[in-house]
Amino acid sequence: MSSITLRDIRKTYANGPRVLHGVDLDIGDGEFVVIVGPSGCGKSTLLRLIAGLERCDDGEIVIDGRRANALPPQDRDIAMIFQNYALYPHMSVLENIAFGLELRKVPRKTREARARAVAETLQLTPYLDRKPGALSGGQRQRVAMGRAMARETSTFLMDEPLSNLDNALRNTMRTEIKTIHQQLGATIVFVTHDQTEALSLADRIAVMKDGYLQQFDTPAAIYDRP
Ligand code: ADP
Numbered sequence: 001m002s003s004i005t006l007r008d009i010r011k012t013y014a015n016g017p018r019v020l021h022g023v024d025l026d027i028g029d030g031e032f033v034v035i036v037g038p039s040g041c042g043k044s045t046l047l048r049l050i051a052g053l054e055r056c057d058d059g060e061i062v063i064d065g066r067r068a069n070a071l072p073p074q075d076r077d078i079a080m081i082f083q084n085y086a087l088y089p090h091m092s093v094l095e096n097i098a099f100g101l102e103l104r105k106v107p108r109k110t111r112e113a114r115a116r117a118v119a120e121t122l123q124l125t126p127y128l129d130r131k132p133g134a135l136s137g138g139q140r141q142r143v144a145m146g147r148a149m150a151r152e153t154s155t156f157l158m159d160e161p162l163s164n165l166d167n168a169l170r171n172t173m174r175t176e177i178k179t180i181h182q183q184l185g186a187t188i189v190f191v192t193h194d195q196t197e198a199l200s201l202a203d204r205i206a207v208m209k210d211g212y213l214q215q216f217d218t219p220a221a222i223y224d225r226p
């Protein structure tokens with residue numbers, strides 16, 4: 001179960017201009033929200049604030065009804081997937097998938113069993129002993145998904161997770177993400193600049209511009225308006 005509420009979120013990086021100018025966003029439990037907007041408008045920053053990887057200067061982040069502004073990332077029960085996958089090159093596929101559990105002090109046997117089960121779902125079993133450098137882009141992307149899924153969280157933040165994949169793989173992974181959303185009843189916040197992805201995945205689309213939220217509505221309302 002997971003709902004996310006942002007109230008009047010403001011963020012300025014050290015020595016930089018203000019990046020977020022007061023963003024309000026209500027994401028319901030089990031909702032698939034896609035954030036779109038031009039490069040530099042603050043999409044990644046917003047995700048990193050929800051994940052706890054950055055702190056906001058002002059405003060409130062509420063996760064499951066609890067104020068989360070000061071919660072460290074490992075206590076938020078949220079898994080983030082990055083555009084460049086952020087895998088550890090010296091670790092095997094199995095170790096990469098299990099890594100998030102290690103941080104959370106899950107016992108080794110349990111970690112491995114869970115990582116193997118997730119790898120099976122994502123058809124990664126033949127590659128468990130390989131290092132990321134010996135995998136294709138699509139396989140790496142699956143490992144990154146696997147690491148997030150092994151956490152058994154139902155909240156996923158995805159920062160352009162498909163943009164480094166070729167067209168065919170992108171379509172496959174899009175379907176896979178949709179399946180994960182439906183099967184787990186997951187809450188997903190997904191950043192993209194691809195309109196096809198936004199249209200096919202989103203329950204609601206958040207349109208950002210220059211650090212503001214411009215629109216937050218269904219795909220039909222946003223793209224089909226005359
Ligand atoms: P988007 O994801 O929409 O491309 P970002 O959130 O990555 O936007 O970036 C918004 C703005 O903040 C950009 O101008 C970017 O250069 C700046 N920015 C992002 N991260 C940092 C950082 N760690 N330090 C300083 N400026 C940053």
Ligand code: ADP
Nearest residue numbers: 013016039040041042043044045048083159160
């Ligand atoms: P995005 O795909 O979100 O546009 P960028 O390529 O802008 O990402 O940024 C990649 C990384 O660099 C991010 O971790 C971001 O925090 C950092 N970054 C972006 N802009 C700046 C900046 N002006 N100063 C410092 N770090 C930055």
